Amino acid sequence: MTPDAAAAPEPRYRRRDHRLDLPRNPRPTSDPTLRLVDVTIEYPSADSDAGPITIVSNFGLDVLPGVMHCLAGRSGSGKTSLLKVAAGLIRPTSGDVFWRGDAITKLSDDAISTRRRGYVGYLDQGGVLVSGLSALENVLLPAVPTKQTKSLLPRATDLLESLGVASRSGSRPEKLSGGERQRVALARALLLSPAILMVDEPTASLDRRSADTVIDLLRSVTSDGTSVLVSAHDPHLIAAADSRTELA
Numbered sequence: 001m002t003p004d005a006a007a008a009p010e011p012r013y014r015r016r017d018h019r020l021d022l023p024r025n026p027r028p029t030s031d032p033t034l035r036l037v038d039v040t041i042e043y044p045s046a047d048s049d050a051g052p053i054t055i056v057s058n059f060g061l062d063v064l065p066g067v068m069h070c071l072a073g074r075s076g077s078g079k080t081s082l083l084k085v086a087a088g089l090i091r092p093t094s095g096d097v098f099w100r101g102d103a104i105t106k107l108s109d110d111a112i113s114t115r116r117r118g119y120v121g122y123l124d125q126g127g128v129l130v131s132g133l134s135a136l137e138n139v140l141l142p143a144v145p146t147k148q149t150k151s152l153l154p155r156a157t158d159l160l161e162s163l164g165v166a167s168r169s170g171s172r173p174e175k176l177s178g179g180e181r182q183r184v185a186l187a188r189a190l191l192l193s194p195a196i197l198m199v200d201e202p203t204a205s206l207d208r209r210s211a212d213t214v215i216d217l218l219r220s221v222t223s224d225g226t227s228v229l230v231s232a233h234d235p236h237l238i239a240a241a242d243s244r245t246e247l248a
C-alpha cells in the first residue's frame with residue numbers, strides 16, 4: 001500500500017481564499033518529517049488458539065514538510081493503528097518509523113516520549129478535553145511537564161484567537177459545542193509548535209459547516225511547513241489533502 005494520488009477521488013473540497021493567522025514557526029528543512037518503512041502491525045487474536053491478526057502489512061509512507069497526507073479506508077482498516085505507530089504511541093510489529101531521519105523505533109519508550117513532546121501534536125478521535133479545566137487550561141496542558149505554562153500563555157491565547165474560540169477561553173469543555181471542543185483540542189495539539197500534527201478523524205462527529213472549518217484549519221497549519229497526517233472517512237477531508245493512501 002503506497003500513497004496513490006492517481007486513484008484519488010475528484011476533489012470536492014474547494015480551498016478558500018482566506019488563511020487563518022496562526023502563530024508561525026518556520027521550518028527550512030525538506031527532509032521527510034515522517035517516514036514509515038515496511039511497517040507491519042499485528043494484534044493478538046481474541047481466539048487464543050489462532051495466530052495474530054495482521055492489520056497493516058509492509059506499509060511505506062513519506063510525509064514532507066508542509067504537506068497534508070490523508071489515511072483513508074473503511075472502518076477497521078488500521079488508520080488509527082497507523083497514526084499511533086507514526087506518533088510513537090505503539091510500536092509496529094516490524095518496520096521502522098523515522099522522524100526527520102531519526103529511527104524512533106530504535107529508541108526506548110522514555111526517549112520516544114521525550115522526543116514526541118516537541119515533535120508530534122496528536123489529536124485523538126473526538127478531541128477529548130479534561131473536564132475540570134477551562135479551555136485555556138486545556139490548551140496549556142502540554143506545557144505543564146516542562147513548567148512552561150507562563151511563557152507559552154501568549155501562544156495559547158493567540159492560538160485560541162486564531163481558531164475563533166478566544167471568547168470561550170474560560171469555559172469548561174461541557175459548556176462548549178463539539179466544533180468548539182475540536183478547535184480547543186487542535187490549539188492544544190499545536191501549542192508546542194510540532195513538526196507534524198497527527199489527527200484522527202477530526203470531522204467525524206461534526207456537521208458540514210464545522211467540518212469545513214476544521215478542514216480549513218488543517219490546511220492553514222501546513223502553510224508554515226508543519227506536516228499534517230490525518231485519518232478520515234469524510235470525502236471532503238480526503239479531497240482536501242495534498243496526497244492520500246487508501247487502506248484496504
Ligand SMILES: Nc1ncnc2c1ncn2[C@@H]1O[C@H](COP(=O)(O)OP(=O)(O)OP(=O)(O)O)[C@@H](O)[C@H]1O
Binds near residue numbers: 074075078079082
Ligand atoms: N489493541 C488492540 N488489540 C487488538 N485489536 C485491535 C487493537 N486495536 C485495534 N484493533 C483492531 O485492529 C483493527 C484496526 O483498528 P483501527 O482502530 O486501527 O482501525 P480504523 O481504520 O482506525 O477504524 P475506524 O475507522 O473504525 O476508527 C480493528 O479490527 C480493531 O478491532
